[in-house]
Amino acid sequence: MEGVKITCKDAHRLVSEGLDRELSLLERTRLRLHLLACGACSRFNGQMDLLRQAMRRLPPE
Ligand SMILES: [Zn+2]
Structure with missing residues (x-):
């Protein structure tokens, strides 16, 4: 991924990875810009x- 513009495929990947880990500031910026346009x-x-909110409501293991 070069620059700020990302593809829909990259955006989906970042959204999915955001469920498992904190995204970096650059990743969040790229994602937000893409979401504004798409x-x-x-x-x-x-x-x-x-889904994230629903998962957070589940009791831990
Ligand atoms: Zn898109």
């Missing part, structure tokens, strides 16, 4: 946010 990925990210 409705499909923005919706995907919204669904993952719901």
Whole structure:
């Protein structure tokens, strides 16, 4: 990934990885810029946010 522009594939990967780990500032910036420009990925990210919140509500192991 060079520069700030990323593809939808990269955006999906970052959203998925964001479930497992903290994204770096650069990754978050790239993702946010992509989500602003891309409705499909923005919706995907919204669904993952719901999933993330649901997972957080589960009791730990
Ligand atoms: Zn996209």
